[in-house]
Every structure is written in C-alpha cells, then in structure tokens.
Amino acid sequence: MTANLRTSRSPAVDPMEPPRIAVIGAGVAGAACAAGLLRAGFDVTVFDKSRGVGGRMAARRAPWADADGTPHVAEFDHGCPQFRVTRPRFRTVVDRAATLGCVTRWRQHVYAAFPAPQVRDVVVPTPNMPAFCRHLLSGTPLMLGRAVTGLLRCADGWYLQRAGDDAGITEDGGSEGPFEQVLLAIPPAQAATLLSGRHDDWAAALSAVRMSPCWTLMAVTEELDWPWDAAEPERGVLARIGRHDRKPGRTEAGSGAPSAAAQWVAHATPAWSLAHLEDDPVLITATLRAALGRLLTGGPEPRWHHTSVHRWRYAQLAQPVAGGFDCWWDAGFGLGVCGDSFGDGSVEAAWCSGDELADAVAASFDAAPAPDPTAKPELEPGVADPVH
Numbered sequence: 574m575t576a577n578l579r580t581s582r583s584p585a586v587d588p589m590e591p592p593r594i595a596v597i598g599a600g601v602a603g604a605a606c607a608a609g610l611l612r613a614g615f616d617v618t619v620f621d622k623s624r625g626v627g628g629r630m631a632a633r634r635a636p637w638a639d640a641d642g643t644p645h646v647a648e649f650d651h652g653c654p655q656f657r658v659t660r661p662r663f664r665t666v667v668d669r670a671a672t673l674g675c676v677t678r679w680r681q682h683v684y685a686a687f688p689a690p691q692v693r694d695v696v697v698p699t700p701n702m703p704a705f706c707r708h709l710l711s712g713t714p715l716m717l718g719r720a721v722t723g724l725l726r727c728a729d730g731w732y733l734q735r736a737g738d739d740a741g742i743t744e745d746g747g748s749e750g751p752f753e754q755v756l757l758a759i760p761p762a763q764a765a766t767l768l769s770g771r772h773d774d775w776a777a778a779l780s781a782v783r784m785s786p787c788w789t790l791m792a793v794t795e796e797l798d799w800p801w802d803a804a805e806p807e808r809g810v811l812a813r814i815g816r817h818d819r820k821p822g823r824t825e826a827g828s829g830a831p832s833a834a835a836q837w838v839a840h841a842t843p844a845w846s847l848a849h850l851e852d853d854p855v856l857i858t859a860t861l862r863a864a865l866g867r868l869l870t871g872g873p874e875p876r877w878h879h880t881s882v883h884r885w886r887y888a889q890l891a892q893p894v895a896g897g898f899d900c901w902w903d904a905g906f907g908l909g910v911c912g913d914s915f916g917d918g919s920v921e922a923a924w925c926s927g928d929e930l931a932d933a934v935a936a937s938f939d940a941a942p943a944p945d946p947t948a949k950p951e952l953e954p955g956v957a958d959p960v961h
C-alpha cells in the first residue's frame with residue numbers, strides 16, 4: 574500500500590523528455606527503486622554520500638599479517654551479513670541475481686542454546702554484500718561521494734544541495750538539478766532532516782521511527798576448531814557471531830598467500846551498543862574482543878591477528894514508520910520516501926519498499942493528464958519556492 578497523494582506534471586517540464594528523477598541513497602531500497610524506474614523508461618540518477626553502493630549491506634577491507642609476518646587483506650561484511658527471501662516478487666529478482674552469480678543460497682549452521690542449534694536457509698551476495706546492490710544498479714547513473722544536505726524547490730524542479738552549498742544554486746553547479754522528482758531512500762533520521770520545511774508531516778513521522786545502534790567487531794584469529802557458521806549467544810554483550818570466511822564465495826582480498834586463519838564478525842547487542850554509543854573505540858574493541866574470545870574457546874583467548882570495530886549509529890529498526898504503508902509518494906509535489914523502516918527492517922522489506930515506490934511513481938505518470946505546454950510556471954527557473 575502506498576500513501577499516494579496528488580498527480581500532476583510540472584508545466585516547466587518538456588513533455589517530450591522522460592521525467593528526470595533523483596534517488597538519494599544507493600542501499601537496497603534506492604537500488605530497487607532506481608532499477609524499477611529505469612525499466613519504466615525514466616531518466617534516473619542515484620546519489621549516495623558513500624564511496625560505494627550497498628548502504629548497510631556493506632563490506633570493509635583490513636590488512637593483517639600472520640605469525641610469519643606474511644601480509645594479507647581480509648574483507649568483512651561488517652553490516653548486514655545475509656538476508657531471507659519470502660515474497661514472490663523479491664524471489665524472482667534474487668533468483669535472477671543467482672543465475673548471474675551475484676548471490677547464492679547458503680544452509681547456515683547456527684548455534685543457539687534456545688530452542689536448539691539449527692540450519693537456516695539464507696541468501697548471501699557474492700563476493701561481498703554490496704554485490705547485490707551493484708547488480709541492481711547496473712546501468713543506472715551513479716553519483717557517489719555526494720552527501721545531499723538540503724532540497725530546494727524551484728519553478729523548474731528540485732535541486733539537491735550538497736555540503737558547503739549556500740542557500741542558492743551556484744553557477745559552478747554546486748547543486749544538482751533540476752529534477753522533476755526526488756525520492757529519498759535513506760534512513761529515517763536523515764530523511765527527516767531533508768524533509769523538514771519541505772514535507773513537515775512526513776518529517777515528523779520519520780522522526781518518531783526508532784533505530785537501534787550496533788557496535789561491530791571484525792577479527793582475524795588463528796584457525797580454531799569451531800563447528801558452527803554462526804552463533805547467537807543467549808547472554809552477554811554479543812548478539813551474533815559469524816565465521817566470515819565460511820560464507821560462500823569469500824576469498825581473501827588483495828595479495829597474500831592463503832592463510833590458516835579464521836575471520837569473524839560479531840555484533841554487540843542493541844542495548845549494549847546504545848549504552849556505549851559514544852565510548853572510545855579502543856575500549857569497545859577490547860571489550861568485544863574479550864567477549865568473542867571467551868565464546869570461541871571457552872578458556873584462554875585465541876591468538877589475534879587483527880581486530881577493529883565499526884559503529885552503526887542506525888543499524889536495525891526498533892519501531893517502524895506508523896501507518897502500515899510500504900512507501901510514501903506525493904505525486905503533485907514530486908517527493909517520495911522508501912526504505913526498510915516501512916517494513917520489518919530487513920533487506921527484503923527495503924527492496925519491497927523501493928520497488929513499490931518505483932511502481933507508484935510510474936503509475937502516477939500513466940494516470941497524469943496531458944500537460945498544458947502553454948501554461949506558465951509560477952516561478953522563474955532557479956527561483957526557490959519560499960513555502961516548499
């Protein structure tokens with residue numbers, strides 16, 4: 574279900590041109606939305622503040638040396654480690670990605686004290702988590718390293734402001750635009766900031782969404798006799814441990830000989846992460862490393878070759894967007910919002926939300942009355958609308 578408001582096309586737009594749309598966010602929601610719009614014939618550009626795509630489906634490289642001093646490079650999926658597929662439309666997309674070698678299914682052996690150890694069927698992109706978004710975004714123009722800090726509505730469309738831009742549109746192209754539509758596929762707190770003063774009711778609703786943080790430990794140890802692929806400890810500071818190098822399709826990144834070492838990613842519990850959100854990463858590393866060591870050996874700490882931590886300030890959904898919508902779309906205003914917070918906070922929910930928003934945008938153009946080419950814009954091109 575989509576919150577679909579009005580439908581019209583700006584009179585300033587050439588009706589012969591495909592609508593020009595900006596998607597902000599190259600996570601799985603933005604990737605799904607952009608892919609759907611591209612298929613429907615829209616002129617889409619995706620902007621992301623990071624240097625790569627994937628958002629919370631992230632991977633990070635870390636150099637380390639083994640006992641002989643031989644250098645290696647590990648690559649950790651330090652955000653979302655895997656996902657599940659339940660909905661038919663998402664399954665079709667994942668199946669296609671699997672035929673192209675971008676994802677694979679994995680029967681994961683998980684140790685859980687309660688109710689019991691189990692085998693879980695999950696999906697893992699290969700060779701790393703961002704590969705799925707790279708696949709979805711193939712063919713879509715991407716502007717990476719572009720943090721959007723403001724939205725400016727002018728007579729000829731929307732402009733995206735970037736860090737350092739002043740309130741206006743600079744001659745040197747400091748702002749991007751114009752776009753007929755802007756679709757936000759970013760976490761709720763960031764979306765609320767951009768929507769404030771533009772769509773205040775949406776900004777208020779997104780501000781009420783709660784996300785849990787997550788401190789994540791990445792580690793390389795000596796080879797250990799640990800029979801599981803993952804574990805979910807019942808007590809303590811760690812919520813989830815994954816043996817990273819047992820995931821399918823993972824090979825050591827960069828140069829270096831194969832090593833007799835084990836790679837781990839461990840996620841702290843939401844409560845512990847929140848309580849220690851602003852703590853020194855050195856202390857966080859020491860605490861999480863000790864906790865992981867105890868869980869892996871039950872006794873003395875293993876030999877560590879590498880440890881580092883990453884703080885996810887907005888990791889997983891604690892309370893979704895109210896109202897039960899899959900996304901929001903205001904056609905008359907040319908603004909939309911999607912993301913995992915419209916569902917259960919999963920990769921699947923994020924994909925479905927982005928896909929739904931693409932459908933809603935396309936449907937509103939199908940339904941739009943033919944534009945009146947003689948109509949005059951209310952504002953001069955490049956002049957900001959003082960209200961929105």
Ligand SMILES: Cc1cc2nc3c(=O)[nH]c(=O)nc-3n(C[C@H](O)[C@H](O)[C@H](O)COP(=O)(O)OP(=O)(O)OC[C@H]3O[C@@H](n4cnc5c(N)ncnc54)[C@H](O)[C@@H]3O)c2cc1C
Pocket residue numbers: 597598599600601602603620621622623626627628629630651652653654655656657719720721722758759760763787789840885887888889911912913914918919920921923
């Ligand atoms: C530690 C961890 C474990 C998880 N485990 C699981 C799991 O087991 N299974 C599962 O299904 N899900 C899991 N998740 C959740 C899953 O990763 C998310 O649901 C999903 O990736 C969200 O996708 P998204 O596109 O909605 O948002 P994101 O992935 O957050 O993408 C948003 C993008 O917007 C960009 N952005 C933000 N602000 C701006 C701006 N102002 N300008 C430009 N770009 C901007 C960001 O750089 C990012 O790339 C986990 C997440 C984390 C962090």
